[in-house]
Amino acid sequence: MMQPFQPPVRTLLGPGPSDVAPSVLRALSAPTLGHLDPRLFVAMDELRAALRPVFGTANPATFVLSGTGTSGMEAVLANLIEPGDGVLVPVHGYFGARVAEIAARCGAEVTRVDGEWGRASDPARAKAALGGRRIKLVAVVHAETSTGVRQDLAPWRDLAREQGALLVADTVTSLGCIPIDADTNGVDGAWSCTQKGLSCASGMAPVTFSPRAVERVKARARKVQSFYLDLGLLLDYWDAPHGYHHTMSSNLLCGVHEALRLVHEEGLTKRFERTTRVSRACAKGFEALGLELLVPEAERLPQLLAVRIPEGVDDVRVRSRLLAKHDLEIGGGLGPLKGKLWRIGLMGHGATRKNVLTLLSALRLALESEGFRAKADGAAVAERELGD
């Protein structure tokens, strides 16, 4: 006989999902509505209006897809790439590599420019790597979830403009944590997720397309290879008179709606400041413990800190201990960084003093159980840094 599943209450300090606010969890279990219910359309419009300032855009074509962040990546690329198109992808982490992989599956001629994992990419180097090749799209990762690197978008806009290309950005780990300023930065397409900076459950992918990008999709010679992620069909659903395309989950939509409401209740500027303040204290706490951060401060995302695992300390044993003893989740490394670093997310609702204190205390005990001697009391240092 199958038993009900009762998940434990974790503190989620990995690279996502982040801690979900109680009112967002409640919204997920609101009464289900049909995908063509006129009351749902009102909530969808409110959601779109609330999402635009978080992306920093006025794009009408801003909405959420019925899939996770990776579906958002695939949607933006599959709609904007036609077979044979030149696409420039600077890669300095796992998700840049994923962008290049998906672009190739869309039939792009990808110029992939690999940089150091843990540093931002250099636009001048990428430009040189192009040689004389013409490109139609530049695809960059604004916030590299595998390393915690922030990539400034403005130089890539300039490179894209020189080429007459569009600029698209992976904002999976930036939306709701740091400013994206999509319009100011000339971003023509961006994708994100709901389970990091917005602190909702995963399952939907916020996306935005500039009017130029929408025109590009309309002018395609070939149909988009994905029917499920076809922008024209999706907009036929999201825009009045709301034709049928797929059965969007009203329950997920209610969760995202409430998560965005909380973002605006706090205020974007305050939210960004809180994230930065809490993260800076946490970083000082790590350093006090004697841990080294992967990314130099100038390129570091506040919402995702990558910490090198000290020599002689076992990655899996530490993470398992945190989970088993403290119901506390942190992330491991991806790809070549597996076993070499931990990823600590301080995102949205989870970027709190309490979480920093819990993490630094629990991590210190775990490190000591591995024979690592902490330099100082990281939790006390972070607490002092945060003030009252």
Next chain:
Amino acid sequence: MMQPFQPPVRTLLGPGPSDVAPSVLRALSAPTLGHLDPRLFVAMDELRAALRPVFGTANPATFVLSGTGTSGMEAVLANLIEPGDGVLVPVHGYFGARVAEIAARCGAEVTRVDGEWGRASDPARAKAALGGRRIKLVAVVHAETSTGVRQDLAPWRDLAREQGALLVADTVTSLGCIPIDADTNGVDGAWSCTQKGLSCASGMAPVTFSPRAVERVKARARKVQSFYLDLGLLLDYWDAPHGYHHTMSSNLLCGVHEALRLVHEEGLTKRFERTTRVSRACAKGFEALGLELLVPEAERLPQLLAVRIPEGVDDVRVRSRLLAKHDLEIGGGLGPLKGKLWRIGLMGHGATRKNVLTLLSALRLALESEGFRAKADGAAVAERELGD
């Protein structure tokens, strides 16, 4: 200032979503878990074990995708089709046409055989339409959501076997409502949704692939065009040791887990019987009112009844009235059937005596407000049919 969204409590008697049980709604708001949490893996294994008998399969490659039913359709087709492959698609409704459309976007040479909307397709006619063409895939709609037609699978298995082709089936509207018997019927791939026969919120797509289908995907010459829906990558996540692919929503998973638990608590046979019994009574009620059903009884799905809208009765006005006055949702027609019929779903948790009574009473009043004179009291007839 953005206000919390408080959806009304609807009775969902359209073609999906169906009414969701209270314990399933509660499960959606269970504490969020990371997508790599060992406790989540246990629940995922339980879910897979519970899902297989609903499909009627022992396929190890049975799981749920992070997207709606349409993503399931796209996943099965995109994994099993390589450019240039011959694919046979009998079309007798909106979703057969969608299968043909997606297969074409996957690069298939589609032989589309159109039949009457409201009747099942004829395998002999489809075979004749092939002429001498060889095909690699036969894709049929087991339960056509646009018309409520049931398509027997066994004759298509025989046709597929003759051709050395695989057979795949759209079971979006059949899973949890009627037997699919995937293994007995030689189904190599099937997709479904969570918001109809399983009575969960939408957002995930149950899928199953036979071992032969998995081999076909492994032997592909080209990568699957979708990274998000790539079977190999998805199985790397669902199977131990569970590598990262995308951030599956633990909240949706909890909902589907609980929905499947309820299916087995009732028992599959009992659930199928209840659906048939309740539907037969509802159909008699429609006939008593003087309404005509689109599909002859032998080919009719119990879980989805298509009723012709009588001459002089306004489709939208009636459905708006039901929604506004009674919080009751039924579906309209799709494509060429728009304005011509209503679709009434009696699926999963929603296939109840009470819902039939409410619907027939409310519909009678709505019809009378349009000047249509009911032949008899449909609700009383249905009630009598159901007995005690």
